[in-house]
Amino acid sequence: MTRPGPPPREWGNTPQLWRGVAWNWPALQRWTFAHLGALDPQRPVQVVQGNRETNAAHLVSTTWGEHLARLDQDPRATDEPVGHLKEFDLLKHFPALRDDLDPNALFPPGSVISHQAWIGPAHARTGLHYDLLDNVALTLRGRKRFYLLPPGSVEAAQQVSRKFDRWARLSVLGVDALAQRFEAQGLAAPQVVDLGPGDALYVPHGWWHEVVNLEASVLLSGFFGSRQRTWGCWLQTGALQLAHNAGLWRRGHCTCHCKAG
Incomplete structure (x- = not known):
């Protein structure tokens, strides 16, 4: 599974x-929380509190500078939970940051790529799910842990959630609860992969994964695919999103309409 150095030109299905x-x-070297927060401190953002993939969660309004400043604080200094900034289009909001990256080196030539960032505190968690597109997850600050299960494993356990997410499919149970079931049935345990700064993990579409921050961290994900596959997914999921927004599909049962606070 581990490949030191640059990625290959054929990514495969594992x-x-x-x-x-x-x-x-x-x-x-440059992307400290202080450096990032100073780019536009008053920019409004919404952070997620809770695990919205498997549980109820809500959005909290704050500012970019305040969120980044809290990630530099000792978490024991306050009882107020620090939210998780998810699916944030970092390079769109701060295009100058592209000069600090070389993302094209991580993707097959001709790919359609969508870059999104996850910026949050230690212990923040993204629940068990799989993405509809391939993903390269790159840790740029802090450490993260990925739990991986192969395609079909959650389906076989009949734990696929009906909760709507445009670009992913979700599990009813988290990886800990599923691992206990698998152990009782003599099935393989989830793979565990830890990422530090500069490490990247390729997760093919269909692979179930749950992600936990071991430290306050910045992760940049690149969701990608061929033009045909990406635009096909965009059209199909866009139709479902329109129906959902109109209240015709999974109304009130989704990750995109969390309770705001």
Whole structure:
């Protein structure tokens, strides 16, 4: 699974870990929470509190600067939970940050790529799910842990959630509860992969994964595919999103309309 150095030109259908693939990128030295927060401190953002994939969750309004500042604080200094900024289009909001990266090195030529960032505190969690597109997850600050289950495993356990998410499919249970079931049935345990700064993990579409922050961290994901596959997914999921927004599909049972606070 582990491939030191640069990624190959053929990605395959199983996860691959690329240790240190971005060690020489300027982002690893420059992207402190203080540096990022100073880019536009008053920019409004909404952070997620709770695990919206498997449980009820809600959105909290804050500012970019305040969120980044809280990630630099000792978590024991306050009882107020620090939210998780998810699916944030970091490079769209701050295009100058592209100069600190070399993302094209991580993707097949001709891919359609959507970059999104996850920026949150230690212990923040993204619940068990699989994505409809392939994904390269790159840790630029802090450490993260991925739990991986192969396609079909959650389906076989009959634990696929009906909760709507445009670009993913969700599990009813988290990875800990599923692992206990698998152990009782003599099935394989989830794979565990830890990422540090500069490490990247390729997760093919259909592979179930749950992600936990071991430290406050910045992760940049690149969801990608061929033009045909990406535009096909965009059209299909867009139709469902329109129906959902109109209240005709999974109304009130989704990750996109969390309770705001």
